[in-house]
Amino acid sequence: MRRSRAFIPTAKEAPSDATLPSHKFLVRGGFINQQGAGLYNFMPLGKIVLEKIRAIVKEELDNALCQEVQLSFVTPIGLWERSGRSEAMGKEMLRIRDRHENEFVLSPTNEEAMVELVKNRVTSYKDLPLNLYQINTKFRDEARPRYGLMRGREFLMKDGYSFHSSVEDMVREFNLMEETYKKIFTRLGLDFRVVAADSGAIGGEGSKEFHVLANSGEDTLVVCEACEYGANIETIYESEEEIDALKAKSYDELQELKIDKKCSCGGALHFKKGIEVGHIFQLGTKYSAPLEAYFNDENGRTKPFEMATFGIGVSRLVAAVIEQNHDEDGCIWTKATAPYVVNIMVSNIKDTAQMSLGEELYKRLENSGIDVMLDDSKERFGFKMKDAELIGFPYTIIIGKELENGMVQVYERRTKETLSVDAKTVYAKIMELLS
Incomplete structure (x- = not known):
């Protein structure tokens, strides 16, 4: 993409209600803008990030033999009444009526709808196990939508549902999804923990949460420094x-507290703040039984x-990446x-020489499958550099006056280090850094 053609409306000031870094920088960097309370539009940069995350999620799920579907965003209230969750979800579930006075809900989650999809279509143990998922819009009417994408009312969620002939096979799939989720968050480049959790309104006997570790996280965790153990303090x-x-304490305050007991592995336990980005549940027959979704076993x-x-x-992962990766100048x-x-x-x-080299590098990197921006805008160097830091490109090739001596600079956003590189070898250097 050429910056002269790109729609990237960066801004100097953050929204007055923005307190989290992700909220400030995603708005200032031209990734999102607010449509209403807890409602956000994704502009071109934000949409690209969202789709990259979506693609990694989908690829790993498909590798684990999950199958993608897409359910209606609007669900008849009757399904929720039959499962007993119509009242349990409370005011977070937004109810609507059509012109015939039929009541529906804007889906906050889709256990009931997915059971209805499978019911009477899978009738034998021979057709099991089955794991279906979607990556679709959800709506929860939060009482206090805040923190930008961290706690909005409308959001994009991957929700998957598996069906089994035995508890043992359900647990096997649960464990497989835990490993699959670990692969997803590792590929995204995140520092995360899997923690024991409360099942809440979803229900079931066992659940685990996946938390991106960040000082601004809403959840308080206990984690081991020596092994992968972690738990939400609520459990x-x-x-x-x-x-x-404990929840009311800031990250810095938590670091001053000591936990007397040790982890079962002998390692020291510490308090951390986390952002919940994933949750997996063992449901048993909580939904299949009341919705009369049955199969015939081998007998x-x-x-x-x-x-x-x-x-x-x-x-939410779009924001979580920035909560974990930012500095005072913007996104990383x-x-x-x-x-x-x-x-x-x-x-x-x-x-002419600067533009010629810029065009050459742009075409070579693009042809190599690299997502590259050519900043050919008319703005001054200082403005371009501030925008590059705010937006958070991992690498910026600066083609300036040093080109007269055959040199360009490569700026790494995370370390803020600048390397002087021969213009003839800069393409190879970038490919090396990206490998």
Whole structure:
């Protein structure tokens, strides 16, 4: 993409209600803009990031033999009444009526709808297991939508549902999805933990959350420094007062607290803040039984499906990446999530030699499958550099006056280090850095 043609409306000021870095920088960097309370539009840069995350999620799920579907965003209220969740979801579930006074909901999640999809279509144990997922819009009418994409009312979520003939096979799939989720978050370049969690309104007997570690996270976790153990404090502290007190503490305050007991591995335990980006549940027959979704087992007996459900906050991940990767100047995208991995900045577009090299590099990188931006805008160098840091391109090739001596600079956003590189070898250097 050429910057002279790109729609990237960057801004100097953050929204007055923005407190989190991701909210400030995603708006200032021209990734998103607010449509209403808890409602956000994704502009071109934001849409690219969203689709990159979506693609990684889909690829790993498909590799695990999950199958993608797409359910209607609008669901009849009757399904929710039959499962017993119509009232349990409370005011977060937005109800609407059509012209015939039929009541529907804007889906906050889709356990009931997916059961209805499978019911009477899968009738034998021979057709199991089955894992279906979608990456689709959800709506939860949050009482206090805030923090930008972190807690919006409308969001993009991956929700998957598996169906099994036995508890043992359901647990096997649950474990497979845990490993699959780990692959997804690792590919996204995130520092995360899997923690024991409360099942909440979704229900079931066992669940695990996936948290991106970030100082601004809403959840308080206990993690081991020596192994992968982690737990949400809600699952290990019995006193509501103690839980509330810990939740209210900032990251810095938590670091001053000591946990007396050790992890079972012998490692020291520490408090961390986390952003929940995934949650997996062992449901059992919580939904299949009340919705009368049955299959015939190997002995011809009729049984309700054993189920599990698996969610990832896809649009929340856009914000979570920045909560974990930013500085005072703006976004620092991981290579897997950056809208453009390389930014070619031509300092003076009127200089024929500078523009010629910029065009050459742009075409070579593009032909090599690299997501590259050519900053051919008329703005001054200082403005271009500030924008590059705000947007967060992992690498910027600066083509300026040093080209007279056959040299260009390669600026790495994360380290803020600048390398002087021979113009003839800069393409090879960038490819080396990206490998």
